[in-house]
Amino acid sequence: MKKHDHKTLSNKFVHFLGIALLMVSIFTSSVLQPMMTASAASDISPQxxxxxxxxxxxxxxxxxxxxxxxxxxxxxxxxxxxxxxx
Structure with missing residues (x-):
């Protein structure tokens, strides 16, 4: 394998990894975060x-x-x- 081919594969892998991390981040913030967020009843007032x-x-x-x-x-x-x- 030529040195140039190795560098191209390495760049493609880094590019793919960056896109994968971005997609996981978007998925986590838009799908999983609302399911993991607790909410309190707003209709009971503490004394x-x-x-x-x-x-x-x-x-x-x-x-x-x-x-x-x-x-x-x-x-x-x-x-x-x-x-x-x-």
Whole structure:
């Protein structure tokens, strides 16, 4: 194989690889990303409570021994808050 032929094949491979990566990127952003994105219910409004520690969601829970980690409860307008506390 001539040196010129090897360089041409190498350039074609790099060109093909670039196009393949571009196509995978487009596929991922347009097809897979919407399927992997979570959305929250926008029709339930949180209420907030203020105390000496600050302001936090009223419907929230903390991990025993870690009072600075505040986890809001989930839920939706039709079912209300899920009342999970752990």
């Amino acid at each position: 907030y409570t203020s105390n000496s520690s600050g302001t936090s969601p009223t419907n929230a829970w903390t991990i025993p021994g870690q009072s600075t980690v505040i986890n809001p409860q989930g839920g939706d307008a039709s079912n209300g808050w899920d009342k999970n506390s752990s």
